[in-house]
Amino acid sequence: MGCRVSLLEDDGTGVALVDERSRTGALSKRKSPLNLDKIIWKADIPMNRSQLELQRKAFWETAPAYDGDAECWAALRAVVSACTTDPNAVQTLLDSSGLTIPTGKLTEGAYDERGRKYVVPPYCLWDPENLLEESGDKAGQEEEEEGEGEEIKVLVRLSTNRDLRFLCYTTDRLSSLNRRICEKEGVPTDAQDLVTIRYLKLGRILDQTLRLRTLIKSGEPNMVLQAMVTLPEGKGPNLEVDGEDDSKEGV
Template identity: 35%
Template sequence: MGGCIGISRNRNNGTENISGNVTRPNSGSTRKNHPLCHETIRWKSDVPLTEGQLRSKRDEFWDTAPAFEGRKEIWDALRAAAVAAESSDYELAQAILDGANVSVPNGFLTECYDELGARYQVPVYCLSYPINIVKEDSGRDSPAECSEPVDGGTDLVLKLRLSSTCVDVKLPVCSNDSIAMAKKKLQSQEGLEPSRQRWFFGGKLLGDKLRIEEAKVLPGYVVQVIVNNEQTLRADS
């Protein structure tokens, strides 16, 4: 997107030195909003992280940030926008920011302001993977083989919220189905290829090899399904 400049973070303490906080503005200060930049922030962690460690670090930030300062509804909006932007669904991310009246003067979620002028800083590790991420054997991009469950399992219906349409759909599954198998069922029902689907529940990514019963999805709760665009370009690994 024209006018956007990539951000590179290279501080002495790596990711540990980048933390989120809220700063109260000077009285009467106003800042010009900027559309969210359609590009991935490239950065390198001084201490290489596995995908699991990065997810834990992100969860810790999002779970604790609202406890210090700022409005929880704004932090929730920023988290949802960050997830959407990382999957290259910038249209959804922008809609979330606009709906929460959040402005991004530099075009990136690293620095945001609510309508009252309070400043929110999101660390870069919550926005993209480092270029030196350590891949795990059971990484999120590893396709899991779909096999029939050993036991019969229990039939149940999952409530899924698709980022592509912002519509809730109901998906019949078996408790012994893996997430990969459930993705194939969603493909049959909604026409979404499994490679384009990323399932989240309770703020955590559900791996393809995880079984439905292991995800512990409570009745009536919603599983977020982030749908990547067909032409999504993944960040360098």
């Protein structure tokens, strides 16, 4: 049978038994150095520096809405930033945050004093090995015209769970879907420029200047995108699906 080593401590009201291993273990975890050994990872969809920074910003802004404490997320963001700007301040920031990292790796989870877990994805810490050059990403694209190339079927799933289907071309830019979505959703023409649409694929916010051909994988028959639509006040769309969904035309 295992042996439990305990200490006698006087807390002012009596004598309490304290597990020495758990107490010293907790302290060692809190004081363990942060492990920032680089993780080699590859983005499912190649991205350039601007797109990577956009994805990072989106993560830090939305993470508190899903789970955990906003102050803890802010502390982790400061820690990640300090890793590149002020490495000497990293441990101080961690100690003051009250967070513990059992393995020393942010990608495997940090815990607050209530036991809630906070995981920082690799893309917030390191660049992907297939990061595109900004200049190279745009090179050659200006030579192509939209409406050319191969036809492609695109399904856009709105945040309202309504699916819209479009027939596009591989040379079309992602932004070309904006007006078509507004038309399907009944947004008046004079209000369409006020609509904000953000597209996501595999959880990543996409740059709308991208050509559709860069977003579809080889052998993928159709493209599926998610779209978060922000509408101008008082210019609401037709969110009701009236019988047959006419958005399937052309597909």
